[in-house]
Amino acid sequence: MREERGPVRATWIQPLLLLLIAGISIWDGLRIIRTEHETVGATEAGGWMILIGVLLLVSTAAYWYWNAKGKAGGAPDWTTGENVHLVAIAFAILIAFVLLLERLGYLLCTALFFVVYLRFFGGYRWVPVLAGSFAIAVGSAYLWAKMNMMVPQGIIPWP
Numbered sequence: 001m002r003e004e005r006g007p008v009r010a011t012w013i014q015p016l017l018l019l020l021i022a023g024i025s026i027w028d029g030l031r032i033i034r035t036e037h038e039t040v041g042a043t044e045a046g047g048w049m050i051l052i053g054v055l056l057l058v059s060t061a062a063y064w065y066w067n068a069k070g071k072a073g074g075a076p077d078w079t080t081g082e083n084v085h086l087v088a089i090a091f092a093i094l095i096a097f098v099l100l101l102e103r104l105g106y107l108l109c110t111a112l113f114f115v116v117y118l119r120f121f122g123g124y125r126w127v128p129v130l131a132g133s134f135a136i137a138v139g140s141a142y143l144w145a146k147m148n149m150m151v152p153q154g155i156i157p158w159p
Contacts (some may be wrong), residue, residue, distance in 0.1 A: 029050035112133075
């Protein structure tokens with residue numbers, strides 16, 4: 001008799017989604033390098049996307065391996081329990097960041113992302129949230145500019 005299998009366990013869905021994201025990042029980085037090679041900073045941007053994709057790929061594979069061997073203590077199941085809505089909210093904040101990035105620009109969108117995320121998930125007071133979000137947005141925008149990476153300018157044309 002054939003053994004019946006249950007539904008796919010959530011511990012397999014998480015690494016598969018991360019591997020998919022890693023593959024998309026690597027593919028898009030290669031696409032940018034191939035098609036936008038005459039644009040200033042395109043090769044660097046594509047290279048960074050490939051690097052991020054490879055790091056995500058390697059760390060996901062290691063996570064998957066250690067979890068399969070039972071050495072990681074098992075990952076929490078995010079599809080059940082009382083905190084399922086937190087995953088959905090975090091994902092919605094990330095999707096909003098991506099959708100607003102071109103319109104608002106990197107600087108403003110990054111600051112807003114961190115304000116919402118830290119305020120909602122961290123529960124920090126407004127002054128530290130605003131100061132930290134501003135520092136992260138300005139610091140990372142400055143870093144991208146120093147590495148010759150172009151970010152969407154939006155309504156605040158800096159850097």
